[in-house]
Amino acid sequence: NAGVMQNPRHLVRRRGQEARLRCSPMKGHSHVYWYRQLPEEGLKFMVYLQKENIIDESGMPKERFSAEFPKEGPSILRIQQVVRGDSAAYFCASSPDTYGYTFGSGTRLTVV
């Protein structure tokens, strides 16, 4: 079992570009979560998804951010028109139920 796989590990984008972050959950896990860790801050919940459904997106910024978890393929966190304040580590986690998280190694986004 390969664990939660996130790619890329590091991503550099210029201001105004789009960032796409991918997350493949652990085998058998149907619940996916995205968290953001800003520099010198704790992890903050962004969104909770199940296959083809967004269950809770209360932590997502209202604009430019979107997430999906299609029937086939990985979950995608998409950030349009990135700004310097989007620079952070983005972590994906998965679970077989609504507890017992396993986290991925994260994607570190740098906006230049």
Added chain:
Amino acid sequence: KQEVTQIPAALSVPEGENLVLNCSFTDSAIYNLQWFRQDPGKGLTSLLLIQSSQREQTSGRLNASLDKSSGRSTLYIAASQPGDSATYLCAAGDYKLSFGAGTTVTVRA
């Protein structure tokens, strides 16, 4: 809204000493409490999960207790080793975890 606080923010101990890390939360109606370890520039490794009906969990040198009535959890690490140096995070909630800011531990050889 669940608020999670971890004290102390940093801790430095000599090798072999026992570690005591504290976590407090404001909403006692938590679903689960989970302790994680984070190494610099890395992801989170789950250490222990305590469900709300449980009082403690143990794994090797690690023991975590949960007291919902007082809104506290404590992580004990016995006989610390330099490899235990990391940031330890506690998180409370159901599917939506609220994280503390962490305790950064340094174990001196």
